[in-house]
Amino acid sequence: GENVEQHPSTLSVQEGDSAVIKCTYSDSASNYFPWYKQELGKRPQLIIDIRSNVGEKKDQRIAVTLNKTAKHFSLHITETQPEDSAVYFCAASASYNTDKLIFGTGTRLQVFP
Amino acid sequence: DSGVTQTPKHLITATGQRVTLRCSPRSGDLSVYWYQQSLDQGLQFLIQYYNGEERAKGNILERFSAQQFPDLHSELNLSSLELGDSALYFCASSISNEQFFGPGTRLTVL
Numbered sequence: 001g002e003n004v005e006q007h008p009s010t011l012s013v014q015e016g017d018s019a020v021i022k023c024t025y026s027d028s029a030s031n032y033f034p035w036y037k038q039e040l041g042k043r044p045q046l047i048i049d050i051r052s053n054v055g056e057k058k059d060q061r062i063a064v065t066l067n068k069t070a071k072h073f074s075l076h077i078t079e080t081q082p083e084d085s086a087v088y089f090c091a092a093s094a095s096y097n098t099d100k101l102i103f104g105t106g107t108r109l110q111v112f113p
Numbered sequence: 114d115s116g117v118t119q120t121p122k123h124l125i126t127a128t129g130q131r132v133t134l135r136c137s138p139r140s141g142d143l144s145v146y147w148y149q150q151s152l153d154q155g156l157q158f159l160i161q162y163y164n165g166e167e168r169a170k171g172n173i174l175e176r177f178s179a180q181q182f183p184d185l186h187s188e189l190n191l192s193s194l195e196l197g198d199s200a201l202y203f204c205a206s207s208i209s210n211e212q213f214f215g216p217g218t219r220l221t222v223l
Contacts, residue, residue, distance in 0.1 A: 032210040034212070036214075044156070044203070045214070089156060098161055099207070099212075100146060100158045103155055103157075104155075106155055
């Protein structure tokens, strides 16, 4: 069935360092891969996404890479800041008749000043 | 603010009861999705409606049902509530792939 695995479950970095979160999906028909940031008690917020016809996308300090052959995609955050501390979720969807999102289990990122 | 609204913010009820959660999508969005977030299960897709029609079902219990009305708002009905139904319930809306989440309803079943 559809499954998205996410690693690591927790990640602690020093302010200014880079952080990388990795996801693997099972459904080869998946073609849309968003990343969400969720602060405690708040809604998941879309921070970046990538579609299957693109290998990499960048938005300021965040970037996402996609390897369709290996069914891997990753989130890269550079020059981390304390306000980057949150739980990050990857997700995958395939547009058969629905674009429901299958989420990874989340990564708790802590950025220490 | 994503433009998606949900009411109520918090709901405390007892086992065996029935509750209704409400979601209003962003203006122009035809799709509404419901997700459940509990501590040990992460974000789980429940059900999707598109322009009033059910489009996809996920791991939604038979005790749960949903509908989308002509004005595109959606309601999620949870009945015969159990302790394990305590969770955050989010709805999201989209017009393309990008889904924007509402603030959620925190349901506590005592």
